[in-house]
Amino acid sequence: MQVAAIPFKYENDCLKILLLTTRKKRKWIVPKGWPVDGLSFDESAKKEAMEEAGVSGLISKAPIGDFIHNKTISRGQKTPCKVITYSLLVTDQLLDWEEQKERSRRWCSISKAAERVSNRGLSKMLRIISEDPGILTRLIGK
Secondary structure (H helix, E strand, O other): EEEEOOOOOOOEEEEEEEOOOOOOOHHHHHHHOOOOOOOOOOHHHHHHHHHOOOOEEEEEEEOOEEEEEEEEEEOOOEEEEEEEEEEEEEEEEEOOOOOOOOOOOEEEEEHHHHHOOHHHHHHHHHHHHHHOOOOHHEEOOO
């Protein structure tokens, strides 16, 4: 099981989602990774967002959903991995961050984000959020 954050902000009353690329294949994703020993799942997701995308902010205390990611474990072998997903209201974005030489990041509308990501489950989650954007803010601070 992995954890992920969907970083978002409002710009001129428009909801924007932050996507970043994978290191090797340069596919669009959201920050995700393995839970960190000693941290809750939501705090682990927040840590991934800082390391991979250079953003921080207010993380939802409960997951907003999950999706399946086919994780490559060795030499092309893939295994389904559940990704527990949290929303992250971005309040700070660094110009320089840990993985900036390995990844690109881009703010886009939620509909563009749903089109750009290649993972079907993540794309479906983004489409559901586009119909009810309140999903992103409902669990922050609770």
